[in-house]
Amino acid sequence: MFPAPVDPGVAQPDRAVSTVVSGVDTAELGSWQGNRWHEGGGRVGEKAVERIVIYPPTAGVQTQSDPFEPVRIGFLIDMDLGQLLADCIDPYILAIEDSLNEGIFNRPIELFTVDARGLPRENFRKLIAGYERLVAEGCVVVIGPFIADNSETLMPYANAAQVPVLLWTGTTRAYGEYVFTVANGDIPTESVMCANWLFQQGYKKVGFLWEEGSASDLYADYFRRTALQLGLEITKEIVLDFNPKNMKESLAEMRDLGTEAVAHVGYGYSTSTTRRRSRSSTGIHPASWTPRSCSIRTRTRGQRVSKAGTASTSSVRTARTRTTRR
Numbered sequence: 183m184f185p186a187p188v189d190p191g192v193a194q195p196d197r198a199v200s201t202v203v204s205g206v207d208t209a210e211l212g213s214w215q216g217n218r219w220h221e222g223g224g225r226v227g228e229k230a231v232e233r234i235v236i237y238p239p240t241a242g243v244q245t246q247s248d249p250f251e252p253v254r255i256g257f258l259i260d261m262d263l264g265q266l267l268a269d270c271i272d273p274y275i276l277a278i279e280d281s282l283n284e285g286i287f288n289r290p291i292e293l294f295t296v297d298a299r300g301l302p303r304e305n306f307r308k309l310i311a312g313y314e315r316l317v318a319e320g321c322v323v324v325i326g327p328f329i330a331d332n333s334e335t336l337m338p339y340a341n342a343a344q345v346p347v348l349l350w351t352g353t354t355r356a357y358g359e360y361v362f363t364v365a366n367g368d369i370p371t372e373s374v375m376c377a378n379w380l381f382q383q384g385y386k387k388v389g390f391l392w393e394e395g396s397a398s399d400l401y402a403d404y405f406r407r408t409a410l411q412l413g414l415e416i417t418k419e420i421v422l423d424f425n426p427k428n429m430k431e432s433l434a435e436m437r438d439l440g441t442e443a444v445a446h447v448g449y450g451y452s453t454s455t456t457r458r459r460s461r462s463s464t465g466i467h468p469a470s471w472t473p474r475s476c477s478i479r480t481r482t483r484g485q486r487v488s489k490a491g492t493a494s495t496s497s498v499r500t501a502r503t504r505t506t507r508r
Contacts, residue, residue, distance in 0.1 A: 393448025
């Protein structure tokens with residue numbers, strides 16, 4: 183009924199080897215295009231290779247037995263990674279190769295990737311369907327999701343299916359017997375870091391922008407608490423949806439209240455809009471108001487919130503998905 187495993191004959195005697203050069207479909211060795219950090223190491227429009235198999239070293243032994251089916255690990259991509267896609271997948275291939283080279287595991291491992299972008303930009307059912315497909319394919323564990331909304335949504339499904347997920351998310355509300363996180367930081371800590379950085383720079387009056395989402399109240403609450411403890415005055419608070427409205431009036435009011443610096447936390451989808459509208463479209467000339475900015479966000483693709491063309495601009499960023507191509 184089901185086909186038997188096939189040995190492609192790529193295994194090497196002295197090192198683990200993958201069936202691909204990179205985890206994306208357009209990569210060629212040495213052809214990475216990114217010039218800036220947020221452009222990543224890949225190309226525009228590239229897609230993940232669905233099935234990647236990594237074989238352990240044979241140590242020169244040729245077996246006469248039938249090949250073993252690889253152990254399958256799922257990779258659930260739930261956000262727009264753009265040219266950072268390769269930078270996200272390739273380190274996992276390298277880590278698996280290292281584990282095989284070190285003898286931690288001695289059976290082929292398959293990395294099975296599903297592109298199931300869900301919240302906040304797309305439908306959460308795509309995420310659930312992606313996870314269920316990985317479960318149906320026999321994955322023993324799933325890497326992802328990356329986004330807090332999706333992690334919280336997937337939590338009951340993972341606990342029910344009993345196929346564990348390794349989350350790359352900052353929310354503290356995704357948990358369970360089969361739900362784990364390996365996030366680089368978390369949402370409460372990031373807000374505390376941002377407030378402390380502004381305080382250490384000597385600012386007293388700060389504006390606060392935060393984006394709507396399931397974990398946004400964690401961002402906002404912890405920033406407010408820390409600002410109160412440090413004696414920072416929040417001059418104006420702006421809640422952003424993904425297409426912010428009335429930014430001209432809000433930023434002008436923030437300026438008129440004597441705001442010295444601006445904190446922005448959230449996904450990052452509204453970052454480019456905020457940055458664009460904080461210049462010419464608001465009617466605020468850069469020479470009349472150039473606040474320092476502290477931006478902490480999940481999404482790494484695109485440009486940061488900052489003062490363009492000003493040498494003294496500074497920004498604090500936590501990029502959970504930024505990795506280094508091997």
